[in-house]
Amino acid sequence: MTKLRLAIIGAGPAGIYAADNLLKAERRFDVSIDLFEKLPAPYGLVRYGVAPDHPRIKGIITALRDVLDRGDIRLFGNVEYGTDLTLDDLREHYNAVIFATGAVRDTALEIPGIDALGSYGAGDFVSWYDGHPDVPREWPLDAASVAVIGNGNVALDVARMLAKHVEDLLPTEIPQNVHDGLAASQVTDVHIFGRRGPAQVRFTPLELRELGELRDVDMVLYDEDFDYDEASRQAIATNKQVMVIDRILQSWRQRPSANGAGGEASRRLHLHFYAKPVQVRTDAAGRVAAFVYERTRPDGQGGVVGTGELREVAVQGLYRAIGYFGTPLPGIPFDKRHGVIPNREGQVLHKESNEQVPGVYATGWVKRGPVGLIGHTKSDAMETVRHLINDQASWWDPAHPEEEAIPALLAARGVAWTDLDGWHRLDAHEIALGAPHDRARVKVVPRDEMVRVSRGE
Secondary structure (H helix, E strand, O other): OOEEEEEEEOOOHHHHHHHHHHHHOOOOOEEEEEEEOOOOOOOHHHHHOOOOOOHHHHOHHHHHHHHHOOOOEEEEEOOOEOOOEOHHHHHHHOOEEEEOOOOOEEOOOOOOOOOOEOEEEHHHHHHHHOOOOOOOOOOOOOOOEEEEEOOOHHHHHHHHHHHOOHHHHOOOOOOHHHHHHHHOOOOOEEEEEOOOOHHHOOOOHHHHHHHOOOOOEEEEOOHHHHOOOHHHHHHHHHOHHHHHHHHHHHHHHOOOOHHHOOOOOOEEEEEEOOEEEEEEEEOOOOEEEEEEEEEEEEOOOOOEEEEEEEEEEEOOEEEEOOOEEOOOOOOOOOEOOOOEOOEEOOEEEOOOOOOEEEEEEEOOHHHHOOOOOHHHHHHHHHHHHHHHHHOHHHOOOOOOOOOOHHHHHHHHOOOOOEOHHHHHHHHHHHHHHHHHHOOOOOOOOOHHHHHHHHOOO
16 A cells, blocks of 8 residues: 655644645545644644734634644644755655645835834734744834724734733733733824725624724724715625624714714724825834825725825834735745745646646645635645645655654754644643733743753753
């Protein structure tokens, strides 16, 4: 009986679901799977891309943990593809590889002044407040008024974390350095800007509703944004999610603080629609001083057109939350325009010829772009695995498929890798750090400390 030795690069939901789907699939061969992760801990964006006050989303970790804890997948953490492990290594030791490396870079926003001091990618801020080991420990929160550009859930997460009082985050797993940074925050006003109208946002209702439940934070909306055109009214009437979102926004409009009337809260969240980014103005020191946008209007088909009217809001900080972008991988084709690995249903393709690259597959955001929720990730993985199974004739023929070859290779290169037992040690350590303070956990942030705890050193 043939045995498939498979490497999966990336131990977030996409990689773990791919492994799970393959192990459960009907097939005529045995399977041995090694899961490689560049961070010392698994779970990818569920651990490092979800706001700490979203425990229900982090509940996904329970399902991922169940897959890993079955014991039929080996985990190699703190191993970086392209540095610690190359494509040639994979060919020598495996029959195939699935790349599940996600999309973690912020999509660029090409407007004048976007690189000013105080202008950030939302992804970097998310990584900071989630305790990612590879970002600075400190984050400047000295701006009183801040702009968040984007109308998706990441924009809501960033705005909520900026506006929320730090004591309300204490029950969560925020690291100590994040708590200290947020406690010193000078933020009083957060402005969220979207190009289109309230009926075209990409928020999910649950995320949006949470925004209006923040303690000591007023919601500020503007009547001019709610003069709906026929396309918007139709969307509200026919789409349940849009209808719920409209209901939430309309309820906020009834609050005393709406329309800039002024409430009693110490912080405010302003929602601006029909606002196309034009420019970031700077002061003499090169810092963010104002956000300039063009007022747009509905085009009658669910989109918008510019009106030519420019408006300006004074801010001292700006976060762009307009999407994530994939990162090129050594030796693997990459579509620079879309930020993905070119593929046909997960089968990686040569860019020039569009022919399949034998033995190489992709799943998750690096396959389809940063869209969709966990359900999409599961079906994505299933599609990729189906092709992997059917492509048996084009698998690689490794010279050294022995399982013990990989630990020996990493040891010879001085790689301090972490394994599943190590993750259990780190997990227990973080929970123990939080217990005396009635917190879910306190995340360990420094990479070297994560590795030391994981390896029991």
